[in-house]
Amino acid sequence: MTSLIFRTTTRLLFWAMLVASLVILWRGHNQPGGGFVGGLVAAMAFGVVAMAQGVEAARRRLRVHPVALAGLGVALAALSGLPGMALGQGFLAHQWLIFDSGFKIGTTLVFDVGVYGAVMGGMLCLILRLYETDATSDLAAGNQEQCR
Template sequence: MNSLILSAFSRFLFALMLVVSLYILYRGHNDPGGGFVGGLMAAAGFAILAMADGVQAARRMVRVHPVALMGAGLVLALLSGLPGLVNRGSFLAHWWFHAGDFHSGTALAFDIGVYLAVLGGILALILRFYEEQPEA
């Protein structure tokens, strides 16, 4: 697209969607949300950037190949289940850490893995579709 308004607004919207996706990712183990929804939100931000400024602009913002993101996410999600297997004999029995009001654990690592896997998968699909789209 060659819209100056969309191009200018897409950068702001991209940053906003990334911040919201990270918020959704973090709150996911306590409230609705998590890695899947957060990954979809981040991928939508990259899709808006690719639609407004082209695929190459979106690829420059990703900095990593989407398939590498998928692989890293799958490995992280797999590794997050191993502490429970070793400690309690049950895969994905999560460990929890508490420090005052802040609490986290291996569930957050699992959600980050899902976030990266979803982001990489959707980005690979979206960027490929935009590359094949003929110029109007």
């Protein structure tokens, strides 16, 4: 049983961690960070919910299966470089919009979003499975289903 204080602060901590993960994703496009670290922070936000309120509460907030999220992220990352290649600029070299501050929106940002989804989905598959209360009984019964 978790404490009332932890369960209550999880509501705020969850949203703060998600916003921080998006800032890391956005900022990391031109600086260190990006999709990988942002995806880890987002997965940890759901991990905190799973720890405080249970795995089912985290799954309800996620609304998509972690394996599907990882697969979509890998597909998006793999396909993100095709526009640049089609225009002869090279893989991940195509930029759609460049702001005065130097920030660029283009194939590299789409790639980072794909990595964000892949890392978040993969980590959530691991985290949610580890937090399952009946994981040992499932394995003992011979149920080898991945990431339920």
